[in-house]
Amino acid sequence: MDYQTVYQGAGAEIVEKKSRFISSVFPVSSEEEAMEYLEKIKKQYWDARHHCWAYVIRADRTLERLSDDGEPGGTAGKPILDVIKGAKLENVLIIVTRYFGGTLLGTGGLVRAYTSASREGLAHSTIITRIYGFKLKIQTDYTGLGKIQYILGQAGLHITDTAYTDSVELTVLVPEKEEKMVAAKITEGTNGKSIIRREGTCWFAEIDNEIKVWEQE
Template identity: 60%
Template sequence: MLLEYKTVYEGKESEIVEKKSRFIASVEAVATEEEAVEFIEYVRKKYWDARHHCFAYVIGENHELKRYNDDGEPGGTAGKPMLDVLLGEDIHNTVVVVTRYFGGTLLGTGGLVRAYQGATKAGINASDIITKKRGHMLEILTDYTGLGKIQYILGQRGLRIMDTEYTDSVKLSVLIPLDEEQAVIGEITEGTNGQAGLTVGRACMFAEHEKEILIFEE
């Protein structure tokens, strides 16, 4: 089980030109092979007049499913190089389709490999990439005396307080990465002399995007 992994939050398009041939990379986040196939067909229809629609996709936390296709280009010059980019960038649950409009000049084997890899990299770079982390929501109940110490501990670790309720006591809801959970609980317990109530809540995946916290249910 991975504690964190990179994936596409919002896929984009990007284009490069090599010797007048256009290579348009279309990127999308996918959770299943069916979604990947559906996106590939969408791109085929969108650019219906193009000569080639080569693709590669990876699905699963450990890249359990990997597929690629050269779509008429010489074997090994398109799909596999595209897949190598996804694996090299360690991107998960993502499909890339590179559409080629032939410009009239043959690129040769090496030129095609560089073009398809370059287009794939450009598409990934144009897309919004996030790092999903596995964690829990930690509920902390404290009196006002212990609040400052808890806020200091959380601040030192850069942990985000998602919600705060003030009554005769204070209840904090905090996202805790799984690999920090026990250490944070230990620090808060020690820092408040065991006076804070700590409850580990639901498991989730979360990520930060443009200073906003995104929460994904497990």
């Protein structure tokens, strides 16, 4: 269920034979949200000739949509979509706005320009891997703490909270696919003297060396 997406979108611009291609990248989670961003861009660049776009959205089945917005068929929307899919991104919208510079670029030139603009927009965006997993509460006595910290460290897992009383309780984010393995190692490493319980599901990602958590609705 893990997937790559844009955490923070960005804009970028390239110029090809005096035509300006301005890319705008947005994280989106629905078609309605994507269309709202498209309307904003159309208002922002109201005097541009074309607003070409594509998006990939996770749903019960993955949604893919694109538009050439008046450019020759297959020269704008498809190259934008190909960039998104080539980067293995989901829940992403890229809009490329074109100001015509007076020189026709031809189909090959248009494909290259829309591709380059899309890549440039992604290059300036923050891309993350959203991981589906669980919040685990791990309770142990003080003698088992070091072993558990070692196991979690070896697995690259993040301790989000630690409570010290007559025992120690750790809150840990664990990817779904690693939960059973981690629980088994902790149980074995502490000779069954730790208590592990699942506190809920969530999405999480590492952003600038910090962990961002999205609670599961």
